Amino acid sequence: MTDRLRGTGLLLRFALRRDRVLVPVWVLLLTATVVASAAATGPLYATAGERVAAAEALNASPAIVALYGPILDTTSLGELSMTKMTVLYAVFVAFMSVVVVRRHTRVEEETGRAELVGATAVGADAPVAAALLEAALASLLVGTLAAVGNIACGLPAMGSVLFGASWAGIGHVGAGIAVLSAQLSSSARTVGFIASAVVGVLYVLRAIGDTSASWLSWLTPFGWGTQLSAWSEPRAWLLVGYPVLALVLTAAGLALRRRRDLGAGVLPDRPGPARGAPRLGDALALVWRQQRTGLAGWTVGIGAIGIAMGSIVPGIGDLLDTDRTRPIIEAMGGVGGLQDSLVFALASVVAVVITCFGIGAVTRAAGDEHDGRTETVLATATSRAAVLVAVASAALLGSTWLLLVSGAATAVGRGDGVGAVGAALVQAPAVWVVLAVALLLLSVRSRWAVAGWAVLAACVTLGQVGAGLELPDWVLGLSPFHHVPKYPAEAFAWTPELLMTALTALVLGVAWTRYRSRDIG
Template sequence: MSQGLEGTGLLLRFALRRDRVLAPAWVLALSGMVLVSAAATGPLYGSEAERVAAAEALNASPAVVALYGPILDTSSLGELSMTKMTVLYAVFVAFMGVVLVRRHTRVEEETGRAEMVGATAVGVHAPTAAALAEAALASLVVGLLAAAGNIVAGLPVAGSVLFGASWTGIGLVGAAIALVAAQVSSSARTVGFLASTAIGALYLLRAVGDTSVSWLSWLTPFGWGTRLSAWSEPRVWLLVGYPLLAVGLTGVALALRRRRDLGAGVLPDRPGPAEGSPRLRDVAALVWREQSAALTGWTIGIAVIGILMGSIIPSIGSMLGTGEAREVIEAMGGVGALQDVLVSALASVIAVVITCYGISAVTRAAGDERDGRTETLLATATSRRGLLVAVAGSALVGATWLLLVSGAATAVGRGEGFDPVGAALVQAPAVWLVLALGLLLLSLRSRWAVAGWALVAACVTLGQVGESLDLPGWLVGLSPYHHVSRYPAEAVAWRPELVLTLLALAALAASWTRYRGRDIG
């Protein structure tokens, strides 16, 4: 094995350079959410009794437990502060590992670059080792920053370090899952689907274990984060499970790799039809066909999240119904007003997640251009105008559809009224503007499209958590999400919605002007 690792360091440096925007965006966004959650939770409760009452109310809701996991020590401020981070946000840490490994393994093989690299003085295992090393490094950094954020926010040092270690571990597991998936299929898209399915299955197994058959939670790494009990009477030995599982999956991946040819997968590709469908002669139909699998998966995922989130809303009053929290509820206008605030807050968070779908559609178009597929397409009767309209439509229309799905699903979960639908749709102009700016980056230069992820991270930091960080008002106002009406807690302010829409149209017009005149590739 060691004889096949020549050039690993060089490939690692190259991977880090390629991901100098993508990886820091993931790391800073995740660790920033930890800091904000840790800093914001403590002031909500004036005494330990109030924290215990809130934790018991959370545990009493099966929907909350299924989504976030149980709070084992109801008196622990750290465990209460990290309720969402321990399980739900750990999923995003796992996906960070998936994105990095897939990008530097299967995507490289699919585009032919891996074969070119392999023709140089590089060991046969070097690309795989470099991809795993980068994912491990990113997982380590996000774990360290998460621990530091908790410590800065005043949580216990020991619990903070153990929590950070669990995040590092789940990142390693996510990377190993992606490595196995990269051996099974020869398609980068299928690799993403397989890895997402595996992570979803592990998360669902944990949800079932936490709400009914408790021993199932011990079988999934997403259950280990809760069972670790990082903040009181910790089971430190559970941390060993993460690297052991990652190493085991890596061993499986390497064994599968020896059974396949470069560029192929263990599962053979199915031959397509001899002639393509007449419907695919139109570039818009082709782009939508490429995005159909992703949009279907996102639709299902957003619907599930919306139903779970909506089912939590009716019980929010009992979760915060003690002491100072009760006074705040009464000052806001009662439990109904608090539910409206929560509907608005949930809609804003889901809107950010949906923006990621649109950015992924834009970056996919950038990848097609870098790999030469766009040039081949434009050599036919396809115009640049038609191509850009198709890409913009897949991003903007797809994101709008997901916003509608999220609102409808939240309304179903809540079981009362259609306010969640309106709360989701008022987010659309902000989402459109961010995606239009992503398209503008694509129109300037295909390689700049990846900066769309940094744009999303910056908007989240400014719009979602900027006020909590006491950032200047003008700086917070740079985020489109900051100007969205907080419906149904407040009446819709149509002027900001119109301004955001006009800015999105202006960015789209600038994109069209630039894309029409620049060189492809």
């Protein structure tokens, strides 16, 4: 056993160095959302009666319960503050572990680096052990910071600790799901799809259980966070379920790993056609073929999120009907104005998520360059400009399509088309600016493309934390999302949209010039 784990510490140090941007950004963003929610909820509902009314309004909406889970104790400030964090944001904690484990297991095998590492004095199980340890450390860190943040914002200490422990637990479960999924296919993209599907099924089971068959909520770890009842009469014994499930999934994954060849998957690969289709004869068609499956999955996911969020909007008036908020609602134009503001706010959040698709397309192009596939394409009658245009089209047009899907789906959920679609599409220029910067980083040096995630994180942090810290307007203005017109809550403004579009064109022009002149690889 010791021989099989030889070199784990060295590989863990190497993995932490490689993820020195990815993991801290993910952890800080999750912590910031917890702190922001904890800090904002208390002043919004000053009395116990207002908190009870808000909680009952949340529980009365099946759409909200399906999305966030129920509030078991309607008098609890902690449970009301963390209602979104307990279930919905726990999904992001699980995905953090999925990304880390997949990156250091199946991606390494697919690129051939795992075989090179295995040829050294490294144990057979050391790579997967290092990946699991990194995911475990990241999960413990985000859980600890979430607990500390809640306590700092005045929430009960015991409930904060139990809440943080549930987040750490769901992170461990995500790592187990990723290890098991990584054994099933030789393709890293397929592994990501399988792991995402498992997380999605567990989340849907929880949603069905919370809205109808309650026993289903006990069968999924996303239901345990609610059933834990961390903030009043806690069931601390439920925390044992997370490590037990994680160990079962990990053990199953390791057992399958020892029964397959390195680089292969348990499921047989489907042989492709002997000859490529004529339509794949240029870089544009090739890039879009690579993105086809991912874009289809994103379309379904964004559509489902849009419908769920749109169905929440009509009940927002009852949720915020308190003595403190009533004058604010009237100043915004009544319940209708409040609903329009919520539509814009939801569109802003979804726009950030959609930007992740575009950055993923850019970093995939960087990976193709690292692994030599881009050089192979350029060895044909394909120009560098054609390659960059293909990548840019996938990132920009794919993200724009997802924004349109988001707006249309929100309109279906709300029952109002123009406002929801417009609220989604006004986000497009801001998304384009972030993606243009990511493409510029790619054009300067392929390894810099991953810094696109840091750019997005900085923009989100300015939006989430900047206003609360009362930062100067010029600092907040560094984020393109700060300049998006708040349509339909406010009148549409052409000037910021045109300026951001022009900035996008300028940055893309610089990226195109640089990419044509630098060395590939």
